[in-house]
Amino acid sequence: xxxxxxxxxxxxxxxxxxxxLQVEISDxxxxxxxxxxxVQTKSCLPDFAQTEFxxxxxxxxxxxxxxxxxENEEYAGLIIPPAPPRPDFEASREKLQKLGxxxxxxxxxxxxxxxxxxxxxxxxxxxxxxxxHEVFLQRLAAHPTLRRDHNFFVFLEYGQDLSVxxxxxxxxxxxxLRNIVKSADEALITGMSGLKEVDDFFEHERTFLLEYHTxxxxxxxxxxxxxxxxxxxxxxxxxxxxxLSSLGTQExxxxxxxxxxxxxxFERLRKLEGRVASxxxxxxxxxxxxxxxxxxxxxxxxYRRLRALADYENANKALxxxxxxxxxxxPAESHQQLCCQRFERLSxxxxxxxxxxxxxxxxxxxxxxxxLAELELKHAKVSxxxxxxxxxxxKGPPGTLSAKxx
Amino acid sequence: MAAEREPPPLxxxxxxxxxxxxxGEDLFTSTVSTLESSPSSPxxxxxPAEDISANSNGPKPTEVVLxxxxxxxxxxxxxxxxxxxxxREPILSSEPSPAVTxxxxxxxxxxxxxxxxxxxxxxxxxxREEIEEAANGDIFDIEIGVSDPEKVGDGMNAYMAYxxxxxxxxxxxxxSEFSVKRRFSDFLGLHSKLASKYLHVGYIVxxxxxxxxxGMTKVKVGKxxxxxxxxxxxxxxxxxxxxxxxVKHPTLLQDPxxxxxxxxxxxxxxxxxxxxxxxxxxxMVNKAADAVNKMTIKMNExxxxxxxxxxxxENLDQQLRKLHVSVEALVCHRKELSANTAAFAKxxxxxxxxxxxxxxxxxxxxxxxxxxxxxxxxxxQAFADFYMxxxxxxxxxxxxxxxxxxFDHRMKCWQKWEDAQITLxxxxxxxxxxxxxxxxxxxxxxxxxxxxxxAKVQQGERDFEQISKTIRKEVGRFEKExxxxxxxxxxxxxxxxxxxxxxxxxxxxxxxxxAKAIA
Numbered sequence: 001x002x003x004x005x006x007x008x009x010x011x012x013x014x015x016x017x018x019x020x021l022q023v024e025i026s027d028x029x030x031x032x033x034x035x036x037x038x039v040q041t042k043s044c045l046p047d048f049a050q051t052e053f054x055x056x057x058x059x060x061x062x063x064x065x066x067x068x069x070x071e072n073e074e075y076a077g078l079i080i081p082p083a084p085p086r087p088d089f090e091a092s093r094e095k096l097q098k099l100g101x102x103x104x105x106x107x108x109x110x111x112x113x114x115x116x117x118x119x120x121x122x123x124x125x126x127x128x129x130x131x132x133h134e135v136f137l138q139r140l141a142a143h144p145t146l147r148r149d150h151n152f153f154v155f156l157e158y159g160q161d162l163s164v165x166x167x168x169x170x171x172x173x174x175x176x177l178r179n180i181v182k183s184a185d186e187a188l189i190t191g192m193s194g195l196k197e198v199d200d201f202f203e204h205e206r207t208f209l210l211e212y213h214t215x216x217x218x219x220x221x222x223x224x225x226x227x228x229x230x231x232x233x234x235x236x237x238x239x240x241x242x243x244l245s246s247l248g249t250q251e252x253x254x255x256x257x258x259x260x261x262x263x264x265x266f267e268r269l270r271k272l273e274g275r276v277a278s279x280x281x282x283x284x285x286x287x288x289x290x291x292x293x294x295x296x297x298x299x300x301x302x303y304r305r306l307r308a309l310a311d312y313e314n315a316n317k318a319l320x321x322x323x324x325x326x327x328x329x330x331p332a333e334s335h336q337q338l339c340c341q342r343f344e345r346l347s348x349x350x351x352x353x354x355x356x357x358x359x360x361x362x363x364x365x366x367x368x369x370x371x372l373a374e375l376e377l378k379h380a381k382v383s384x385x386x387x388x389x390x391x392x393x394x395k396g397p398p399g400t401l402s403a404k405x406x
Numbered sequence: 407m408a409a410e411r412e413p414p415p416l417x418x419x420x421x422x423x424x425x426x427x428x429x430g431e432d433l434f435t436s437t438v439s440t441l442e443s444s445p446s447s448p449x450x451x452x453x454p455a456e457d458i459s460a461n462s463n464g465p466k467p468t469e470v471v472l473x474x475x476x477x478x479x480x481x482x483x484x485x486x487x488x489x490x491x492x493x494r495e496p497i498l499s500s501e502p503s504p505a506v507t508x509x510x511x512x513x514x515x516x517x518x519x520x521x522x523x524x525x526x527x528x529x530x531x532x533x534r535e536e537i538e539e540a541a542n543g544d545i546f547d548i549e550i551g552v553s554d555p556e557k558v559g560d561g562m563n564a565y566m567a568y569x570x571x572x573x574x575x576x577x578x579x580x581x582s583e584f585s586v587k588r589r590f591s592d593f594l595g596l597h598s599k600l601a602s603k604y605l606h607v608g609y610i611v612x613x614x615x616x617x618x619x620x621g622m623t624k625v626k627v628g629k630x631x632x633x634x635x636x637x638x639x640x641x642x643x644x645x646x647x648x649x650x651x652x653v654k655h656p657t658l659l660q661d662p663x664x665x666x667x668x669x670x671x672x673x674x675x676x677x678x679x680x681x682x683x684x685x686x687x688x689x690m691v692n693k694a695a696d697a698v699n700k701m702t703i704k705m706n707e708x709x710x711x712x713x714x715x716x717x718x719x720e721n722l723d724q725q726l727r728k729l730h731v732s733v734e735a736l737v738c739h740r741k742e743l744s745a746n747t748a749a750f751a752k753x754x755x756x757x758x759x760x761x762x763x764x765x766x767x768x769x770x771x772x773x774x775x776x777x778x779x780x781x782x783x784x785x786x787q788a789f790a791d792f793y794m795x796x797x798x799x800x801x802x803x804x805x806x807x808x809x810x811x812x813f814d815h816r817m818k819c820w821q822k823w824e825d826a827q828i829t830l831x832x833x834x835x836x837x838x839x840x841x842x843x844x845x846x847x848x849x850x851x852x853x854x855x856x857x858x859x860x861a862k863v864q865q866g867e868r869d870f871e872q873i874s875k876t877i878r879k880e881v882g883r884f885e886k887e888x889x890x891x892x893x894x895x896x897x898x899x900x901x902x903x904x905x906x907x908x909x910x911x912x913x914x915x916x917x918x919x920x921a922k923a924i925a
Binding site (some may be wrong): 114204208211212215216218219221223225226228229233236237239240243244245246250252253255256258262265269354356361362366368369372373374376377380381383384387388392 | 560717721722725728732747749754756761762763766767772773885889896904907914921922924
């Protein structure tokens with residue numbers, strides 16, 4: 001139903017890709033239960049038939065792509081960009097429906113405002129889901145190794161749909177099994193498996209990431225609550241403004257103007273409060289949410305490395321055993337060699353990836369915190385300006401109120 | 407017949423309401439700025455006697471100029487004096503009217519009596535303007551503070567004692583500053599006495615704060631948590647506003663019961679104020695009976711003013727209630743926002759601790775501090791939302807109920823007069839019958855009864871006209887007060903909003919360089 005022309009907006013993530021492969025979601029359509037994203041690619045790379053082309057993709061196809069990366073051994077040493085969350089308009093739709101069912105005590109103006117608010121909310125959710133899907137692709141496009149993946153090319157170029165929806169049911173089951181394996185990984189990473197970490201860098205990263213991920217998840221949840229409370233507050237101004245209007249129109253004395261002006265003021269404050277809420281959402285909540293997922297992806301990388309280490313250790317033990325028994329030493333040796341190489345390869349690339357993660361994180365936080373502060377300042381100043389003109393007596397700091405005014 | 411002044415003229419379409427003075431521009435520079443220097447001392451004794459008809463179409467000598475832009479409380483005070491004349495029914499206390507020096511309304515700016523930092527704002531500051539319009543010498547000022555709630559006793563018999571401090575330069579009081587200890591039921595007792603004396607003759611007696619069995623029980627049981635401190639503070643502020651409103655009423659201020667309440671160190675316990683006492687239940691029954699009676703009185707309203715006013719108050723009541731509900735929601739959500747902000751601040755601090763990039767870590771800690779301060783701001787704003795905005799609305803909702811009450815009393819008064827007229831008619835019929843039947847002794851009795859009922863009819867008419875006059879004046883005074891109250895509170899509330907935004911700017915401006923310092 002809703003289609004929007006969009007521009008690349010990756011507020012949460014700082015990307016430094018080159019321009020040889022540019023991916024963006026140029027359009028998106030929201031239908032009853034699904035969203036269709038138009039993925040547009042501009043590239044001079046020889047891997048593609050054309051320099052500019054578009055395909056239409058749905059959420060499941062993004063997930064397919066993400067899982068393909070995760071399962072690929074070649075990328076075991078990399079942080080796989082977190083998959084975009086499923087588009088979820090349920091809550092928003094429910095609210096719009098409830099509004100439609102109607103509360104007869106609400107005036108027409110109030111109803112119109114509430115509807116406007118809910119539609120804006122719906123639109124915001126929509127924009128966010130587009131941004132999340134877009135940033136996923138853009139990170140892939142920016143990564144020197146990941147961008148060269150064959151599945152990625154297929155995703156970007158193949159005109160037909162990728163028929164992955166049926167598969168996803170199996171995927172879901174596979175995902176369930178994978179989570180069981182994950183808890184074994186948790187044991188690895190929390191050091192309960194007895195595995196000895198030899199590298200200080202990774203030891204530090206392990207403890208750091210474990211704690212960081214938990215805390216950022218907490219911060220994200222709480223930031224969400226703040227944002228929702230702000231929105232609630234903004235919505236409260238609607239009936240207040242309406243009641244003040246009614247009061248004003250009924251009065252025949254000086255309070256008439258007071259009430260009407262106050263009603264107008266609250267309407268303005270409502271909009272500002274709403275903007276504060278949505279800015280906090282974008283600059284704070286969304287950023288925290290993104291890095292919560294990204295830090296999980298980093299943790300996944302550490303798991304993979306530790307599993308490789310475990311394999312390596314086991315291979316060592318097997319080799320020793322084979323040598324003692326003097327049986328099948330060759331295969332044991334080559335196996336041990338492979339494990340060692342794999343482990344070292346993973347460790348090297350993981351180190352680079354984790355350092356990139358840190359610099360990405362720092363620059364993203366910096367950008368968003370600055371923008372957050374600037375926006376909060378802007379809204380506070382505008383609020384102040386709104387408060388002063390209708391009631392000219394409010395000049396300067398409180399307490400200097402002119403007695404003549406009251 | 408008491409010498410009385412005519413109420414403001416009716417028929418010429420100039421109501422006692424206060425129309426918009428100026429254009430919308432200068433919102434609040436209205437009422438007081440156009441006051442001229444106050445009138446000289448009154449001459450109560452020389453008021454001409456007048457023929458007061460219910461419609462006031464009769465001769466109207468020297469009218470009280472209750473003009474739009476004149477706050478002539480002075481004139482009202484004079485009238486009050488004359489109304490205290492001995493001819494009135496003994497509804498007032500039996501003490502002789504006090505020799506009150508007629509006064510001009512002026513007050514000093516009330517210094518804020520703040521017992522602690524988070525006590526409810528004093529909303530009855532008078533402006534300096536009113537001093538400027540002071541009469542040549544007479545000053546009307548009285549200021550009441552309710553403070554220092556103190557728990558007395560233990561368990562279910564415990565109660566809160568409040569200190570009531572009066573500061574005044576009125577000569578009717580023996581001292582200029584004094585204080586007493588009162589408990590909640592004392593306030594209720596005061597209101598009960600004032601209501602029984604003044605309500606049924608048309609005075610709008612400010613209602614006392616509401617009882618709360620739940621709130622009080624928590625306090626008695628000794629829960630020292632924030633909700634019971636909040637409850638006590640809410641009640642303290644409400645009691646203060648109640649007394650302030652009561653003493654502002656020129657007639658009530660003269661009342662000896664009020665003076666005793668403010669002055670005497672010992673006060674007899676008001677036992678009939680308990681909700682579930684016999685007297686309490688009787689009150690409830692009477693209220694129900696009243697409601698039924700009101701529905702059956704079909705009054706022949708000869709005065710459109712009253713009908714109009716009643717409708718206005720009905721509308722006002724509905725709108726205020728609606729607004730009040732919305733404001734309560736605002737208070738609730740702002741408190742939630744505050745709690746959520748505090749929680750976020752903590753998690754931001756934790757995140758900052760985890761962060762291993764030094765500059766980012768510091769910025770996150772600063773963010774946590776900013777959010778903590780903002781939480782504080784939200785709390786203060788919620789406080790302002792409540793004590794200024796929400797409580798004002800609930801006070802007025804109850805005041806309007808009192809206003810509706812006096813209108814009802816007028817109806818009952820009319821009914822009484824009506825009934826007397828009907829009875830007189832019957833007595834006359836009886837007399838006629840006696841004349842025909844030629845029973846001399848019964849005839850005499852009939853004639854006596856006629857005389858009796860003629861007097862009652864006359865009294866009924868006088869009472870009705872009196873209450874009508876009083877109500878008009880009271881409504882005028884009430885509306886003026888209402889306008890003042892609301893304007894004051896609106897300004898104060900806006901100041902609180904301004905303050906919040908200014909603080910926000912300060913905090914974020916301090917944070918911005920920290921964010922930029924992340925390298």
